[in-house]
Amino acid sequence: MKAMRNGLLLLALFALYYLAPLEFRALWQPDETRYAEISREMLASGDWIVPHFFDLRYFEKPVVGYWINNFSQLLFGHTNFAVRFGSVFSVTLAALLLYWLTLRIWRDRATALMAGVIFLTSLLVYGIGTYAVLDPAITLWLVAAMCAYWLTTEVSTFRKKALAWLLLGFACGMGFMTKGFLALAVPVIAILPWAVQQRRFKELLGFGGVAVIGAAIISAPWAIAVAQHEPDFWHYFFWVEHIQRFAEANAQHKAPFWYYLPVLVGGSLPWLALLPGAILGGWRERKQDAGSFYLLSWLIMPLLFFSIAKGKLPTYILPCFAPLAALMAREAVRLMATNGKALRVNGWINLLFGLICTIAVVGFLAPWGLAKHPLYAAHEQLKVVLAAIIFLFWAGCGLATLAAPARRWAWAAFAPLALALLIGAVIPDRIRDAKQPQAFIHEMKDQIAPSRFVLANNPGLASGLAWELQRSDILLYQQPGEVQYGLSYADAKGKFIAEAEFAAWLQQHRREGSVTLMLVMSRDREDTDAEVPKADRSYRRGRLAVYQYGQTP
Structure with a gap:
């Protein structure tokens, strides 16, 4: 009975976080309206090969992310829900795959379940996972690739191993058709340190060709078709979208090397206190626990890769939150058994975060606030009240966990709930008019x-x-x-x-x-x-x- 009750609670939470709010938030421009319109034009024209935007060739991204959105619009029509459901579908499948991988690594259902919960309720994952961009889709394929590689290490026969490597190639190929060549590079970067440590480098070289064949099998039909329809597609996509965006001095969205550190910290809320122990624990156990080091390598290596690149956006490191969530879940279960101090610290962080944000809204951003140019206008007092409720609820969840941190630490999953349900109603008019x-x-x-x-x-x-x-x-x-x-x-x-x-x-x-x-x-x-x-x-x-x-x- 308890398991059924907990399962129903998780389903209800998922619906409140990821389904209920989708239709009732206006689309943001330029990202959400762009991807909504490109898929709408694909469906209207019947051309699922070459992306068009205002009937213009649009070669910034490949096609699979649009296909996911196409199917969503076919199912749910011309709605905001349909525009965002592709992202929800992608992060949900990624969470289920993460559950599978965590269970295979540590053989503990509680840890595996919490890995999925922490992943889906982390602020960055939720923010991007209900937002119509391509990053949730690429996250799905990268998580699938890392699951497939772990599977290659568990099977023993040549046939099963070849099939697992072929699955890895399929996942990379789908990632390539979602966001390009990075989907081929990132899994290799993530896997390499672990493969060297586990003396699997020869196997990586020996079976790597099978993965390449898998990637080619699944991506070649569209890659050839788009080249036949638009011969300039690959030239533009490779040089402009990859070389210039990520490496050249005039790259888009330039930011310093340390850019992703605050993104990682803020994106980890409401589980922030678990972050240091999760990373340090993975490092301490790197020799005796192959799974911990695998997840740590998957977290750190892509993070360094994206930090070195000149062009940066918070969405780029979304795939890193899958291994981070698993390591956090492992750390939380360990702390729960020992009544670890970090569980109490996490409650304090959420309490203080909620209170500080409430003070910022009421004391500075409100029309009566201390800011020289308040964010909210005089007629938006109700929005100020709702924004305060969002962060007071967050603080309340932190306070509730402090009463019994070892038993209630998981209640942090409720902290962003008011934000998820009310965010669309508290957007200031000046932002809404410009961006919505x-x-x-x-x-x-x-x-x-x-x-x-x-x-x-x-x-x-x-x-x-x-x-x-x-x-x-x-x-x-x-x-x-x-x-x-x-x-x-x-x-x-x-x-x-x-x-x-x-x-x-x-x-x-x-x-x-x-x-x-x-x-x-x-x-x-x-x-x-x-x-x-x-x-x-x-x-x-x-x-x-x-x-x-x-x-x-």
């Missing part, structure tokens, strides 16, 4: 939809328009942004209108039908009325503005 234009676009839909031409001044806003209006012919105005490469093709002529050319373009094209121009303005440029031709109608909300021009004879 979906609600405004939805309200304006009836006025915008009849327009013959619709323009937006950045790809993020344009993708929001395309998604809400279900049309891919949105034109780019002022800045091409991430679709600059797609605009370089001859058949993309007329898809971008420079600011200096807009008046002349408008005079010519409004003869063909009405025109809608939608802008998101920078904070230092909130008055654009004098900088665009006088409109027949205009609408404003915060930093969003819509200008409409009727058809002329």
